[in-house]
Amino acid sequence: MKLPKKKQDIVDAAFSVLSRKGKRATIAEIAGAAEVNESAIYYYFKDKRELLFYAAGESLRRRTIDLQRELEGISDPISRLSALIWFQLTYHDDEPGYARYSILDCRADREFFHHEASIHFINWTRIVNTILLDGINEGSFVPEIPFSVVNSMIMGLIDMENIQVFTGRWKGSARDDFDAILYLLLPVLTEPYSKKDGELQDERELILQAGERVFAARGVDQVKISDIVKESGLNQETVHSCFGSPENILLSVLRSRFAENRFRMPIAVESTSPSEKLVRFIREHFLFFLGEPSFVTIFLAGGMYNEDFYCSSDYEEYEAYLGTLDDILNEGKEKELFRSGVENRVFINLFNGCFSHLMIRWLNMPPRSHFETTRIMQWAVKLLLRAVEAPNG
Structure with missing residues (x-):
């Protein structure tokens, strides 16, 4: 994304202001930082929204360079993935203005994914995929893992961790959950699958x-x-x-x-195992939204990626709905079917994040067929269960 010098100067200024103020940044503030008239901004950019898309892309471009430098010399795929997750959590803690805008405003805006700045977001996901592929080739990760689902789990979980901090739902730092995040993700990547798991459908x-x-x-x-x-x-x-x-x-x-x-x-009328309850909950959640495609857009933009949602009674209703997950996880741990170290709150962030990122992916790059949608959903259910199950659960 090579830009003319003056346009690049404006984007650099917008990036600086965005890092401090997020979407509250004004055209006047950006013009002042760039030392240009406001008219110069409108000459190059249609509106503030487009300019901030460029600024978000510029920030991610610079962050990608820093990440690649950070990963140099780390050969082990598990260590590289851990470093990527730590890097992203740290950056979002240190740059909350940018992070709020990037996560809360860009993720659920379909226009962003049709804008040239989104290439930097795509490049970031490619780094994740490269780590996954290296892990498979070197034998660190199981070969069956579907990249689209695992990528959605990793990126979505980080999103939800940060949103909980931004909105005051979690009083600590996102970095506080680093160990809990790896505790959930590593079994998904490293524990062998049975033949039946890998095939999913014959x-x-x-x-x-x-x-x-x-x-x-x-x-x-x-x-x-x-x-x-x-x-x-x-x-x-x-x-x-x-x-x-x-x-x-x-x-x-x-x-x-x-x-x-x-x-x-x-199964519907009798008590079931916690594993079956978790599978049913996740599956029904996906099926509900897949049957209401118009509502998906509203739920993402007006709910999961809307800061006001987390301060409303609507969120309390959604939180009560997620309380079922809490009960299932506690029951599973009591019966030693789920690993005792699973942090319920972090798993719920993983569940919300995986679902949200898959929906964003499907809205912007629809699956080629109903079968592909079903297969990805089955994998999501399987991997979310794998994240919590005890080895002999």
Whole structure:
């Protein structure tokens, strides 16, 4: 993002003022710091919002250079990831004006992710992904981890940690939770997955899900095997070997749904294990918002990334809703199914952060298919559970 000198000078001035005052920075203050007339700012920038986008991008560009310098000489992927998390928590503690604007105003603003300054945010996530890839290649991290979900967990958790500090919901520093953050994240990255965990869905399940969607869209008498092959993303030989015909797929869809419901109904009316309760809570949370796409935008911009939300009775209502998570975590620890060192408050930040970042990602870069959305959601549920489960839970 190479800018003309005067435009760059204005961005540098905006960055300086933004670091002190956040979005309360005025055009007059920025013009004064840049030693230009206000008209010069409007010559280069449409409005204050666009200028502050550039300033946020400039700050992140400089911070990325500092981070890369910080990571030089650290070869171990776990140590590099730990250093990145510490670096970001520290920067946000030391630069609250910038951090408030970057997190509370840019994250939930869809225009920011269509602005050229967002490339610096993307570059930051690429550093995280590089660390994850290095960890996989060197054997420090398990190879099955889905980058989009893990990245959302890491970045989202840091966001929520800082928001809790900015809004006075947590009286300490975000750095205070550094050990608790690693305690949640490292098992997600390092503990081996069973074959079932890694696959999440076998080929038969993929075909049944694809068949259900195709039958619903075209009618039960209008579907060819090639339609289901295309929807599933598998090859024709695989689909044929599993089911043989569209009729068999249709009957299997019905049988699978009945069996699933027969299994789930007792769970719905009887007491369940804390692990199952946690899975159900997270899944239902995702499904509710996926069924209300218009509300997602409102919830992010007016809720999770809105400072006023955290000082309102609406947040108290949301906090009461999250109290269910608190109860589940406590029960899991009492039954020794969850690790005793899990900090409930930090896990709730992880849950909120992972969900929020995935929703931001989906709003700005929608998944290619319903299947992809479902698969990512399943991974999020699996990894959030993995963050708290005891090794033999």
